[in-house]
Amino acid sequence: MKKQYQVTLICENGKYKPVSTIVTLEETTDKKAIMREGQRKIMIQRYWSMTDLKKYGYTKGKVREYDREKIERENAERYERIKEEKYASGEWKRPKGKATE
Numbered sequence: 001m002k003k004q005y006q007v008t009l010i011c012e013n014g015k016y017k018p019v020s021t022i023v024t025l026e027e028t029t030d031k032k033a034i035m036r037e038g039q040r041k042i043m044i045q046r047y048w049s050m051t052d053l054k055k056y057g058y059t060k061g062k063v064r065e066y067d068r069e070k071i072e073r074e075n076a077e078r079y080e081r082i083k084e085e086k087y088a089s090g091e092w093k094r095p096k097g098k099a100t101e
Helices: 031-046 050-055 068-089
Strands: 002-011 019-026 058-065
Touching: 002 031, 019 031, 031 050, 031 058, 050 058
Parallel strands: none
Antiparallel strands: 002 019, 002 058
């Protein structure tokens, strides 16, 4: 069964923003193989070589399982929480026709 993973390369000195991509691999692969595939995909997408990655300081990386539904659900919950905080503080006004819950 294939799974999606998000690979993020991080600049070690913080000078550049992180770069990430989504890779689809078999579930049984190890973390290093996922990282290598992510690096390869990022290098292809950005026309970089391994020396460019080192030059820009992208030597650290993170891998996480990518579940689109879970991420969208978490974002929607966070937005609703922020929205209610803004309404409660008076920074935002509720749209007309919407009753308070």
